[in-house]
Structure formats: C-alpha cells, structure tokens
Amino acid sequence: MSAEDLCGGVAVLDESVLGELALDLCPASALTFARTYRRMLPGRVTRVTSVLAPPAAAATEPADVDVLDAVLSLGTSAAAVGACCLAEVAQGLARDVRRGDREAARCRLARLRDVTGCTERALDGYLARS
Secondary structure (H helix, E strand, O other): OOHHHHHOOOOOOOHHHHHHHHHHOOHHHHHHHHHHHHHHHHHHHHHHHHHHOOOOOOOOOOOHHHHHHHHHHHHHHHHHHOOHHHHHHHHHHHHHHHOOOHHHHHHOHHHHHHHHHHHHHHHHHHHHHO
16 A cells, blocks of 8 residues: 555655754754654554553553553654644544544554654665665
8 A cells, every 4th residue: 555545645754744843943953853853753653552452350550641652752853853644643543532432543553653654764765865
C-alpha cells in the first residue's frame, strides 16, 4: 500500500513545517530537531503499543491517563515535525481512549505501524537531502 493510499490525501511529511521551524530558529536547529524526532520515533510508537496491548490474564489495564500521555506525546511531536498522517492517527487513538474504547484503539495499531514506517522513510529522505 502506498503512502498516499494509507494516509488518504494527508501528507506523510509536510516539509514546510520544518522549513518554518528553520526560519523561527535556524536551519541547523531544525535539522537537529528532525533528527532527534526520527531517533525517538520508534520508542514513542513502542510505548503507545505497549500501553494499548491487551493485559495478561492477571494484569490490569493501564490507566487512561498513561495511555493518553503516550498517545499525546506521539501526536504532538508528530505535528511539530510535520508528520501529519501520524499526528492524525494519534488523534484518532486519543479519541478512542477518551471514549473508553480500547478495542477501537487497538484496531488502529496496525495503521499506526504502517504510517510510522512511511513517516520514517519520508524523514530519512528529507534528512538525506538536507
């Protein structure tokens, strides 16, 4: 599935966001921000996945606040770097959790993984050109 199909017209990476950040700070700082985001992205996704994983038989569900913290951290940082599609998926996860629908949120995890892969490739391309 292509990034366009996966994101339904929403940009995987809106490079203009990083361009604006470069104007606000400086180009080197914007690149450092993008590199740091790229480096931390797998851990953020792993955190979301782990807090949404179905609990073992004897375990209890993580508190909604813990799930929202992981999801909002992922979404906010995605928006800050211009990863629009990933930010949209994170917003959907947050809506599911706020409604108390963990099953719907768990159903979004496959899309989260797919969109993360597209985002990583887009950022890698951007960073290679910069």
